[in-house]
Amino acid sequence: MxxxxxxxxRADVARLAGVSASTVTYALTGERSISDETRKRIMxxxxxxxxxxxxxxxxxxxxxxxxxxxxxxVGERGxxxxxFEYVQAATEVLARAGYQLLMWPNPIEDLDSLRRIVSQxxxxxxxxxxxxxxxxxxxxxxxxxxxxxxxxxTDNETEFSWVDADFSQWGPMAIHHLAxxxxxxIAVIGLxxxxxxxxxxPVVRTEQNLVAAAHEAGVTLDxxxxxxxxxxGKEAMELMLSSATPPTALIGFNxxxxxxxxxxxxxxxxxxxxDFSLLQLGISAEAAETTFPAQTSIGVDSALLATTAARxxxxxxxxxxxxxxxxxxxxxxxxxxxxxxxxxx
Amino acid sequence: MxxxxxxxxRADVARLAGVSASTVTYALTGERSISDETRKRIMxxxxxxxxxxxxxxxxxxxxxxxxxxxxxxVGERGxxxxxFEYVQAATEVLARAGYQLLMWPNPIEDLDSLRRIVSQxxxxxxxxxxxxxxxxxxxxxxxxxxxxxxxxxTDNETEFSWVDADFSQWGPMAIHHLAxxxxxxIAVIGLxxxxxxxxxxPVVRTEQNLVAAAHEAGVTLDxxxxxxxxxxGKEAMELMLSSATPPTALIGFNxxxxxxxxxxxxxxxxxxxxDFSLLQLGISAEAAETTFPAQTSIGVDSALLATTAARxxxxxxxxxxxxxxxxxxxxxxxxxxxxxxxxxx
DNA sequence: CTGTTAGCGCATTCAG
DNA sequence: CTGAATGCGCTAACAG
Numbered sequence: 001m002x003x004x005x006x007x008x009x010r011a012d013v014a015r016l017a018g019v020s021a022s023t024v025t026y027a028l029t030g031e032r033s034i035s036d037e038t039r040k041r042i043m044x045x046x047x048x049x050x051x052x053x054x055x056x057x058x059x060x061x062x063x064x065x066x067x068x069x070x071x072x073x074v075g076e077r078g079x080x081x082x083x084f085e086y087v088q089a090a091t092e093v094l095a096r097a098g099y100q101l102l103m104w105p106n107p108i109e110d111l112d113s114l115r116r117i118v119s120q121x122x123x124x125x126x127x128x129x130x131x132x133x134x135x136x137x138x139x140x141x142x143x144x145x146x147x148x149x150x151x152x153x154t155d156n157e158t159e160f161s162w163v164d165a166d167f168s169q170w171g172p173m174a175i176h177h178l179a180x181x182x183x184x185x186i187a188v189i190g191l192x193x194x195x196x197x198x199x200x201x202p203v204v205r206t207e208q209n210l211v212a213a214a215h216e217a218g219v220t221l222d223x224x225x226x227x228x229x230x231x232x233g234k235e236a237m238e239l240m241l242s243s244a245t246p247p248t249a250l251i252g253f254n255x256x257x258x259x260x261x262x263x264x265x266x267x268x269x270x271x272x273x274x275d276f277s278l279l280q281l282g283i284s285a286e287a288a289e290t291t292f293p294a295q296t297s298i299g300v301d302s303a304l305l306a307t308t309a310a311r312x313x314x315x316x317x318x319x320x321x322x323x324x325x326x327x328x329x330x331x332x333x334x335x336x337x338x339x340x341x342x343x344x345x
Numbered sequence: 346m347x348x349x350x351x352x353x354x355r356a357d358v359a360r361l362a363g364v365s366a367s368t369v370t371y372a373l374t375g376e377r378s379i380s381d382e383t384r385k386r387i388m389x390x391x392x393x394x395x396x397x398x399x400x401x402x403x404x405x406x407x408x409x410x411x412x413x414x415x416x417x418x419v420g421e422r423g424x425x426x427x428x429f430e431y432v433q434a435a436t437e438v439l440a441r442a443g444y445q446l447l448m449w450p451n452p453i454e455d456l457d458s459l460r461r462i463v464s465q466x467x468x469x470x471x472x473x474x475x476x477x478x479x480x481x482x483x484x485x486x487x488x489x490x491x492x493x494x495x496x497x498x499t500d501n502e503t504e505f506s507w508v509d510a511d512f513s514q515w516g517p518m519a520i521h522h523l524a525x526x527x528x529x530x531i532a533v534i535g536l537x538x539x540x541x542x543x544x545x546x547p548v549v550r551t552e553q554n555l556v557a558a559a560h561e562a563g564v565t566l567d568x569x570x571x572x573x574x575x576x577x578g579k580e581a582m583e584l585m586l587s588s589a590t591p592p593t594a595l596i597g598f599n600x601x602x603x604x605x606x607x608x609x610x611x612x613x614x615x616x617x618x619x620d621f622s623l624l625q626l627g628i629s630a631e632a633a634e635t636t637f638p639a640q641t642s643i644g645v646d647s648a649l650l651a652t653t654a655a656r657x658x659x660x661x662x663x664x665x666x667x668x669x670x671x672x673x674x675x676x677x678x679x680x681x682x683x684x685x686x687x688x689x690x
Numbered sequence: 691c692t693g694t695t696a697g698c699g700c701a702t703t704c705a706g
Numbered sequence: 707c708t709g710a711a712t713g714c715g716c717t718a719a720c721a722g
Binding site for chain 2: 007052053054055056057059060065067069072074075083084087088091095100101102103104105106113115116117119120121122230234256259260262263266289290291292294
Binding site: 009010011021022024025029031053054056057058059060061062063 | 698699700701702
C-alpha cells in the first residue's frame with residue numbers, strides 16, 4: 001500500500017496515454033480536434049488515474065475560476081424556507097453554463113471581506129440577494145470590475161442587470177379577487193414605514209397601487225402599518241374588527257403580524273373563510289401552509305426569478321450578452337382556501 | 346485614463362518597494378522577521394497599488410486554498426430560520442483561523458459534484474449539515490482525504506469528529522419540568538417512525554429517555570406519532586383531548602403537528618397556559634415565537650454547536666489537533682410562557 | 691534580516 | 707491532428 005500521496009496531474013495522464021500534456025488539455029476542452037483514437041487513450045488514462053483537473057491551476061493559467069458567489073446575507077432576515085428554491089434554481093442554471101454556485105453568507109456590511117474575495121480572483125461573478133435601495137455591495141463589485149446581477153432592485157434601476165417581482169400587480173390583483181367575492185370593506189396590515197424605506201424599496205409601490213385599485217373598485221380600505229411581530233398584528237386586527245363597520249377581509253403584507261391577526265379573528269368566533277377572508281402578499285409557500293388556516297397568497301415565482309438572474313449572469317460571464325437586462329416576475333395567485341364570498345349579514 | 350487593466354501583483358509591490366518578491370510574501374505572512382523599515386515600505390506599496398494576493402496562485406503554490414465548504418443540502422428540509430445562526434457562528438470562527446466559509450447547497454445525493462469540488466483542490470475542509478445515519482458524503486470525503494466535521498451523528502460514531510445535541514437530556518428535562526408543575530397525564534406528539542429512521546438517528550433515543558423519565562416520575566404518557574403536517578397534529582390532539590382522562594400538557598416533537606395541536610386545544614376553549622401546558626422539543630427560537638402563543642421549548646444552542654464544529658475543523662486544518670473529537674451540546678430550556686401549573690378541576 | 695531559485699498544474703501561444 | 711515552450715502569481719526551500 002503506497003497510498004497515492006498526491007492527486008494525479010495532467011502530466012501523469014499525458015504520460016500514461018503517451019501524448020503530450022497539452023493534448024490532454026485539448027481533449028478536455030475540445031478546443032481543437034483530436035483523433036478518436038488518442039481521445040480514447042486519454043479518457044482511459046484519466047479514468048484509470050481518477051484524474052480531476054486542479055481548479056487553482058486552471059484558474060491561474062486561464063482567466064476564469066468557474067465560481068459564482070451568491071451573496072446571501074443570512075443575518076438580514078434569517079432564512080426563509082422558500083429561499084432554497086432560489087438557490088437550487090440558480091445552482092442548476094449556472095452549473096449548465098459551467099459555473100459552480102457558492103453561497104456567501106457574510107453580512108451586507110462586510111464589504112472588506114467581499115472586496116477581498118472578489119479581488120482575489122476567486123470569483124467570476126456574483127448574484128446579490130436581499131438588495132437594498134442603496135446597496136453598498138454594488139460599489140465594491142463595480143470598482144473591482146466583477147460581473148453581477150441583482151435579485152431585487154436598487155433606487156438606481158437602469159445601470160445594472162436585475163430581476164424582481166412586479167409588485168405593481170399585487171395590490172390590484174388582491175383587490176380584484178376580493179371585490180369579486182363581494183367584499184367592500186377590506187382591512188390591510190402592512191409594515192411600518194421605517195421598514196419600507198430601509199431596504200424594501202419597490203414594495204412601497206405595492207401599497208400605492210393597492211389604494212388606487214381599491215378606489216377604482218369602490219372598496220373601502222382600513223390600513224394599519226405595524227411592526228413585524230405577532231402582538232402588533234393582533235392588536236391592529238382587534239382594533240379594526242371592533243369598529244362600527246368592521247372589514248370582511250384582510251390583505252396582509254406582514255407575515256408575523258398576520259399570525260396575530262388570525263388569532264384576533266378566530267378568537268372573535270369568526271371562521272375563515274366562511275365569515276372572514278384572508279389574503280397575504282409575498283409569502284413563501286411553506287410559511288403560508290404552516291399557519292392554521294393556510295393562507296391564500298399573491299407572490300412571485302422565486303425559482304423563476306433566480307433562474308432568470310442566473311441566466312443573465314451566465315450570459316454576461318460567457319460573453320454571449322454584455323448588455324444590461326431586467327426582468328419583472330408576474331404576480332402569482334395561490335388559492336389555499338382562506339378567501340371566500342362576503343358573508344351575508 | 347489608462348485604466349488599470351490587471352490587478353497589481355506581488356512583483357509590482359516588490360518593485361515599488363524596492364525589495365525582492367519573496368520579501369513581500371514574508372511581510373504578509375510574518376513567517377520570518379523583517380525590519381520595520383522595509384515592512385513599512387512594503388505596506389505602503391501594497392496600499393498604493395491596492396494589492397490583494399491572488400488566491401489561485403496562493404493555492405497553487407502553497408498547499409491551502411483557505412476555503413471551507415459548509416455542505417448544506419437545502420433541499421433536505423428547506424431552510425429553517427435558525428440555520429443562519431449555525432452559518433454565522435461557523436463563519437466567524439473559521440474567519441479567525443484564516444478560512445472563508447462557503448455554503449455548498451447541493452443535495453446530499455449529488456456526490457459527483459461533491460467529489461469534483463473536493464478533488465479540484467479548491468476546498469480545504471468541509472462541515473457537513475443534515476447528517477444522515479448513513480451518510481454517503483462521508484465516503485467521498487474520506488476517499489479524497491478531505492478533512493471534515495459533522496454537525497449531527499452517523500450510526501458510526503467513533504471514526505470521525507462530530508458535534509450534536511445531547512438528545513438524551515431532552516425527555517427527562519421535559520418530564521421534570523411538567524411534573525414539577527403538577528402534571529400527571531401528558532400527551533406526546535412525535536414523528537412517525539419512518540421519519541425517525543430515515544435520517545434522524547439519535548433522536549430515537551429522545552423518546553426512549555422520555556418514556557423512562559415519565560415512569561420514574563409517575564407520569565402517564567399518551568404518545569401519538571404523526572406525519573409532519575398541521576392536520577395530522579390537529580386530529581391527534583383532538584383525539585387525545587376527547588379521551589375519558591384528557592392530558593393536561595403536551596410535549597411536542599413535531600413542529601407542524603404542534604401548530605395543529607394548538608388549534609385543537611384553543612378551539613376547545615382551553616387557554617394556554619392556564620388550562621393547558623405546551624412544551625416543544627428541538628424548535629428554533631423563531632419558529633417558537635412565530636406561533637400564538639409562543640412555545641416554551643427545550644433544544645440546543647445551535648450557535649454553540651456550529652462554533653464547536655468550526656473549531657474542530659480549524660484545529661484539524663491548522664494541524665493543531667489531528668485527533669477525532671466529539672461534542673454533545675447540553676439541553677437548553679427556554680421559557681416562553683406556554684407552560685404552567687396543572688389546572689385545579 | 692534579505693535575495694535567488696524552483697516549481698505548483700494548467701492554458702495558450704507557437705511550431706510542426 | 708499533435709508537441710514544446712512560456713508564463714499565470716505565488717510559496718518555500720535554499721543561499722547568503
